[in-house]
Amino acid sequence: MTASQAAPQPTPERIFNTLNAYQNTAALKTAIELDIFTKIGEGANQAAAIAAKTGAAERGVRILCDYLTILEFLVKNGNSYALTPESALFLDRRSPANLTSMMGFLGRREELTRHFETLTEAVRKGGCASEDGDNTKPKPGFWVAFARSMAPLMVPAAAFLAELLEARAGRPWKVLDIAAGHGMFGITLARANPRAQIVALDWEPVLEVAQENARAAGLADRYTLRPGSAFETEMGEGYDIVLLTNFLHHFDPETCEKMLRRVHAALRPGGRAVTLEFIPNEDRVSPPIPAAFSLIMLASTDAGDAYTAPELERMFENTGFRNSTLHSVPGMPQRVMVSEKAS
Amino acid sequence: MTASQAAPQPTPERIFNTLNAYQNTAALKTAIELDIFTKIGEGANQAAAIAAKTGAAERGVRILCDYLTILEFLVKNGNSYALTPESALFLDRRSPANLTSMMGFLGRREELTRHFETLTEAVRKGGCASEDGDNTKPKPGFWVAFARSMAPLMVPAAAFLAELLEARAGRPWKVLDIAAGHGMFGITLARANPRAQIVALDWEPVLEVAQENARAAGLADRYTLRPGSAFETEMGEGYDIVLLTNFLHHFDPETCEKMLRRVHAALRPGGRAVTLEFIPNEDRVSPPIPAAFSLIMLASTDAGDAYTAPELERMFENTGFRNSTLHSVPGMPQRVMVSEKAS
Numbered sequence: 001m002t003a004s005q006a007a008p009q010p011t012p013e014r015i016f017n018t019l020n021a022y023q024n025t026a027a028l029k030t031a032i033e034l035d036i037f038t039k040i041g042e043g044a045n046q047a048a049a050i051a052a053k054t055g056a057a058e059r060g061v062r063i064l065c066d067y068l069t070i071l072e073f074l075v076k077n078g079n080s081y082a083l084t085p086e087s088a089l090f091l092d093r094r095s096p097a098n099l100t101s102m103m104g105f106l107g108r109r110e111e112l113t114r115h116f117e118t119l120t121e122a123v124r125k126g127g128c129a130s131e132d133g134d135n136t137k138p139k140p141g142f143w144v145a146f147a148r149s150m151a152p153l154m155v156p157a158a159a160f161l162a163e164l165l166e167a168r169a170g171r172p173w174k175v176l177d178i179a180a181g182h183g184m185f186g187i188t189l190a191r192a193n194p195r196a197q198i199v200a201l202d203w204e205p206v207l208e209v210a211q212e213n214a215r216a217a218g219l220a221d222r223y224t225l226r227p228g229s230a231f232e233t234e235m236g237e238g239y240d241i242v243l244l245t246n247f248l249h250h251f252d253p254e255t256c257e258k259m260l261r262r263v264h265a266a267l268r269p270g271g272r273a274v275t276l277e278f279i280p281n282e283d284r285v286s287p288p289i290p291a292a293f294s295l296i297m298l299a300s301t302d303a304g305d306a307y308t309a310p311e312l313e314r315m316f317e318n319t320g321f322r323n324s325t326l327h328s329v330p331g332m333p334q335r336v337m338v339s340e341k342a343s
Numbered sequence: 344m345t346a347s348q349a350a351p352q353p354t355p356e357r358i359f360n361t362l363n364a365y366q367n368t369a370a371l372k373t374a375i376e377l378d379i380f381t382k383i384g385e386g387a388n389q390a391a392a393i394a395a396k397t398g399a400a401e402r403g404v405r406i407l408c409d410y411l412t413i414l415e416f417l418v419k420n421g422n423s424y425a426l427t428p429e430s431a432l433f434l435d436r437r438s439p440a441n442l443t444s445m446m447g448f449l450g451r452r453e454e455l456t457r458h459f460e461t462l463t464e465a466v467r468k469g470g471c472a473s474e475d476g477d478n479t480k481p482k483p484g485f486w487v488a489f490a491r492s493m494a495p496l497m498v499p500a501a502a503f504l505a506e507l508l509e510a511r512a513g514r515p516w517k518v519l520d521i522a523a524g525h526g527m528f529g530i531t532l533a534r535a536n537p538r539a540q541i542v543a544l545d546w547e548p549v550l551e552v553a554q555e556n557a558r559a560a561g562l563a564d565r566y567t568l569r570p571g572s573a574f575e576t577e578m579g580e581g582y583d584i585v586l587l588t589n590f591l592h593h594f595d596p597e598t599c600e601k602m603l604r605r606v607h608a609a610l611r612p613g614g615r616a617v618t619l620e621f622i623p624n625e626d627r628v629s630p631p632i633p634a635a636f637s638l639i640m641l642a643s644t645d646a647g648d649a650y651t652a653p654e655l656e657r658m659f660e661n662t663g664f665r666n667s668t669l670h671s672v673p674g675m676p677q678r679v680m681v682s683e684k685a686s
Contacts, residue, residue: 010429011674012442012496013632015371018414019449022365023638026459028358033463057469062627063641063648064466069628070635071361076628086353099355106362116369120376123407126400153355284405285412285419289356292413295366298406305406331354 027067029107032091032100036065037073037083041092045080097152104149111142115299122299133302135250136231140205143181147202147209151182154245157276157336158188160329164336165241165274167192176201176242176266178230178259183210183223185243185276190219201226201233231259235266242267245276246334249293252303253315260319270343273321278306279335289333312337370410372450375434375443379408380416380426384435388423441495448492454485458642465642476645478593479574483548486524490545490552494525497588500619500679501531503672507679508584508617510535519544519585519609521573521602526553526566528588528619533562544569544576574602578609585610588619589677592636595646596658603662613686616664621649622678632676655680 031037039053047062054061069076073087083092090099107113111132115122121129132139162168167189173196177186180200187210190196198219200210204227214223226233230247242263248256263273278290285291290306297304307315313324321339328335374380382396390405397404412419416430426435433442450456454475458465464472475482505511510532516539520529523543530553533539541562543553547570557566569576573590585606591599606616621633628634633649640647650658656667664682671678 009674010427010432012429012433012445013676014415014429015433015442015445016449016496016632016676018367018371018416019446020635020639021367022369022456023459023635023642024361024364026365026462026642027638028361030463030466034466056467059469059646060466060641063637066627067635067638070631072357073361076626084353086355086357089353090355090358099358102355102358103362106359113365116366119369120373123373123377123403124399126402153359283419284409288413289359292363292366292410294406295370295410296363298403299366299369303402331352333356333359 024071025107027064027071028073029103031064031068031073032103034064035093036061036068037087037091037100038093040074040081041083041088041094045082047079047081050081097155099152101149101151102153105146106149108142108145111139112296112300119295119299127298127302128300133300135301135304136229136255138203138229140203143179143203143206144209147182147206151184151213154182154184155188156332157245157329157334158185160327160332161185161243161274161276161336162188162192164327164338165189165272167196169193170195171240173197173240174238174268175199176235176239176263177210178235178242178244178263179247180210180243181206181246183213185245186210186223187214187217187219189241189243190214190222191217196222198223199226199236199239200224201228201230201235203227203229231255231262235262237266238268239266240268240271242271242273243276244273248275248312248315249277249297249306250301250304252305253307253311255303256307256315257319260315260321264320264341267341269341271341273316273339273341275312275337275339276329276334277312277337278333279309279312279326279337280306282308282310284308287333290335309335309337313339367414368450370407370414371416372446374407374411374416375446377407378436379404379411380430380434380443381436383417383424383426384431384437388425390422390424393424440498444492444494445496446492448489451485451488454482455639455643462638462642470641470645471643476643478644478647479572479598481546481572483546486522486546486549487552490525490549494527494556497525497527498531499675500588500672500677501527503670503675504528504586504617504619504679505531505535507670507681508532508615510539512536513538514583516540516583517581517611518542519578519582519606520553521578521585521587521606522590523553523586524549524589526556528586529553529566530557530560530562532584532586533557533565534560539565541566542569542579542582543567544571544573544578546570546572574598574605578605580609581611582609583611583614585614585616586619587616591618591655591658592620592640592649593644593647595648596650596654598646599650599658600662603658603664607663607684610684612684614684616659616682616684618655618680618682619672619677620655620680621676622652622655622669622680623649625651625653627651630676633678652678652680656682
């Protein structure tokens with residue numbers, strides 16, 4: 001057999017890289033903490049200059065920036081580093097689209113990253129290894145961190161929702177934003193539709209963040225709060241739209257259906273439930289980000305999951321909804337399902 | 344401007360994936376701990392069967408195996424999982440080439456992974472954030488873990504060295520294996536060359552592992568030990584070959600040269616120093632694995648680095664060596680430098 005006929009020999013590179021992948025997370029966290037991307041964006045492009053601007057050691061900066069180049073967050077020419085278009089948009093703090101705050105939620109040890117230290121136990125058990133996997137119970141610190149950290153990532157999805165739901169048509173809307181968090185979904189609808197009234201539901205300390213954001217958007221008079229558990233708080237009724245963003249994945253299908261019955265009762269006839277979710281294909285291994293999201297739910301919740309579109313559709317059918325339609329959010333890994341209450 | 348003229352819009356996917364990359368490490372560690380790859384290799388190919396064989400929950404196994412499919416360690420057809428050629432070779436414990444032990448070293452918290460929790464401080468300082476960054480001092484627990492865990496990964500490199508140095512020619516050889524660890528480099532040379540005598544130098548508890556391996560290879564009578572610090576222990580003299588495998592990266596150039604002077608003194612005229620290292624190109628950002636190795640040295644040592652070939656060559660020239668030649672190890676990220684002492 002000649003060399004050209006031989007199958008390519010497997011190498012251990014992927015295994016080695018995966019066992020060290022936690023180092024990628026650490027490198028990006030460190031670069032954000034030291035604000036390396038902003039300094040480079042401002043013109044410091046060699047290790048010595050970046051070190052001077054960040055108060056770090058030149059050797060440390062050189063090795064970190066080389067690593068960030070390998071990860072494709074920077075480009076290197078000679079000894080000069082520059083931002084990629086992606087880093088300039090999302091990692092330079094001067095950019096209005098910067099996502100650096102995301103680390104405050106995705107890197108949170110207490111409620112998130114530490115659950116991966118006990119992943120083996122979670123696989124054995126089939127859910128979160130600790131007692132913290134029940135998301136019907138309050139975790140206000142975590143959800144305040146979510147509200148403070150994740151709003152920028154949701155901007156494109158919120159804008160897409162406003163367009164999809166034809167907010168600009170200006171119909172009088174009563175909107176319930178369940179687990180509102182930062183409130184950006186309801187706020188974006190209200191900015192696009194001057195006749196929209198938003199009711200935000202979440203744990204009380206979380207609603208303070210949503211209310212701040214609503215006030216900053218000049219919406220204080222169209223923004224009301226319902227603090228408490230989404231499963232127990234009186235939600236009101238006659239809503240045109242109920243938003244369920246990044247919510248259902250925390251629960252098992254039975255608990256999801258319990259919520260959807262409440263949503264159904266709160267909607268007016270002809271009203272719509274709008275679900276934003278990580279929705280994998282039915283193979284559950286594509287697209288990568290929505291499919292991979294399942295593991296976060298395994299590690300950190302008792303029985304949550306990234307549900308497929310047919311699974312979600314079934315939950316909506318079981319609870320009285322009809323005409324569920326599925327929509328991709330351009331440039332984002334989430335998808336949207338819109339489901340109607342019969343009129 | 345039409346859509347087709349627009350530049351592709353950057354997406355936050357790489358940032359999201361990198362902030363979550365630690366989850367990839369956790370997933371592979373868990374799969375190895377539960378021995379998922381071996382069970383699939385043995386024929387359990389659906390979640391329920393794998394769960395039964397591993398004592399884990401079906402839901403946990405399903406989500407983990409989907410995740411391993413996304414990472415390309417498994418393939419999925421319908422609800423059945425199968426090993427990739429790479430996983431069959433390297434992750435099924437029944438394979439003679441299995442590398443599952445590697446986790447025992449690469450996953451070790453005390454001396455390795457925890458240093459990435461303080462990476463920001465390491466970048467500020469320009470070296471290991473804790474007091475543990477001086478590798479001239481003993482860390483026997485760590486190096487015993489190295490010796491017990493990393494031997495399988497070194498098999499191809501050791502075989503390559505035996506070929507490169509023409510061990511089979513059977514010349515009488517006196518070989519010094521510095522920081523011998525598992526001993527596999529010296530042992531492989533001695534198996535190929537029945538006239539080779541190996542002297543292994545390392546911390547005493549580490550040498551017990553090397554000696555076990557030498558005995559198992561039937562080499563007890565050609566294998567002698569020199570326990571202690573590589574910088575202080577009397578090394579002997581008249582060596583034909585001195586092995587420096589995965590060693591120099593732990594130290595600054597001055598300390599490396601101190602060692603190379605000792606090596607030079609220990610070699611016979613015409614003898615060769617043989618260095619196995621992660622050697623990046625001069626751009627320091629390629630190839631990815633050797634270049635990325637620098638960050639591990641930043642995080643865990645005071646002043647170690649992945650040196651480029653010209654940097655290594657300069658150290659050898661400064662200490663009396665000549666004719667350094669560079670060799671790639673087929674299928675592995677390391678390279679070999681062979682340097683001569685004038686005869």
